[in-house]
């Protein structure tokens with residue numbers, strides 16, 4: 001069951017269809033959409049995180065993420081709504097466009 005309206009959590013099939021257009025993003029069992037990015041070194045990973053942080057702040061929508069050396073794991077979910085919404089898909093697309 002989901003609430004109607006533009007900010008509502010999306011159904012899994014709808015999320016999976018949207019992810020079909022994005023490379024490497026998966027829908028986890030627990031809810032978020034996620035992708036792990038790997039870079040040449042920590043400096044490049046952190047530069048990427050800085051750019052994502054600026055995007056996220058501009059969007060008012062923020063990733064759950066972790067970094068280990070050259071790897072950045074990003075999970076996107078709308079906590080306020082308890083599921084994946086358009087905002088998460090939009091942020092994933094914006095990250096891909098970097």
Ligand SMILES: C[C@H](O)[C@H](O)[C@H]1CNC2=NC(N)=NC(=O)C2=N1
Pocket residue numbers: 060061062063064076077078079080081
């Ligand atoms: C008030 C403010 O807009 C909310 O707390 C926002 C901030 N960033 C957010 N980011 C994410 N990923 N999920 C949220 O529910 C969320 N809520």
